[in-house]
Amino acid sequence: MRLIKEIIIHCSATREGQDISVDTIRKWHVEGRGWSDIGYHFYVDINGDIQKGRDIAKIGAHCSGHNRNSIGICYCGGVEEDGKTPKDTRTPEQKEGLLHVLKTLKAMYPEAVIYSHNEFANKACPSFNATEEYENI
Numbered sequence: 001m002r003l004i005k006e007i008i009i010h011c012s013a014t015r016e017g018q019d020i021s022v023d024t025i026r027k028w029h030v031e032g033r034g035w036s037d038i039g040y041h042f043y044v045d046i047n048g049d050i051q052k053g054r055d056i057a058k059i060g061a062h063c064s065g066h067n068r069n070s071i072g073i074c075y076c077g078g079v080e081e082d083g084k085t086p087k088d089t090r091t092p093e094q095k096e097g098l099l100h101v102l103k104t105l106k107a108m109y110p111e112a113v114i115y116s117h118n119e120f121a122n123k124a125c126p127s128f129n130a131t132e133e134y135e136n137i
Contacts, residue, residue: 001057002057002059002068002069003069004069004070004071004105004108004109004112005069005070005111005112005113006066006069006070006071006112006113006114006115007070007071007073007102007105007106007109007112007113007114007115008062008063008066008070008071008072008073008114008115008116008117008120009073009074009075009098009114009115009116009117009126009130009134010040010062010063010072010073010074010075010117010125010126011074011075011076011077011078011079011089011117011125011126011127012025012043012074012075012076012077012078013078013079013125014076014077014078014079015077015079015080015081015082015083016077016079016080016081016087016089017046017077017081017089018046018076018077019045019046019076020045020046020076021045021051022038022043022045022051022052022053025038025040025043025053025074026038026053029061035061037053037054037055037058037061038053038054039053039054039060039061039062039072040053040054040060040062040072040073040074041053041054041055041056041060041071041072041073042071042072042073042074042101043073043074043075043076044073044074044075044076044094044097044098044101045076045094045097046076046077046091046093046094047091047093047094048091048092048093048094048095048096048097049097050097050100050101053072053074054072056071060072062074062117063117063120063121064120064121065120066120070112071105071109071112073098073101073102073105074126075090075094075097075098075126076094077089077090077094077127078124078125078126078127079127086124086125086127087127088126088127088128089127090128099134099137102114102134102137103137106137114130114131114134114135114137115130115131116128116129116130116131119131
């Protein structure tokens with residue numbers, strides 16, 4: 001069993017309102033990057049449904065230098081309709097889905113700290129301050 005110290009929140013960097021499936025993200029990662037599977041452990045689609053990504057027992061591929069002891073969660077969106085301007089595009093359903101998966105993971109890994117991906121990479125991802133928003137879970 002892996003020692004989980006961090007839960008890292010990501011966005012798919014796709015346009016607001018664009019419905020991208022977990023299978024599409026998996027295809028981008030496997031075919032486009034040559035990875036063995038999707039990099040994230042969980043994906044919250046535009047409807048707020050929590051989709052399974054990479055098996056939680058396996059090291060992710062979502063945050064360089066932090067994959068061994070973390071769980072990666074990605075929500076669909078994170079960019080304005082122009083395709084480049086960062087924006088918190090979470091729907092109310094996505095906010096509810098993220099909160100649900102985070103509460104479940106914190107119950108499983110109470111010592112894990114929730115972070116925004118941009119705390120470890122020079123990116124806008126996840127286009128909101130997840131660390132601050134979820135600090136009291």
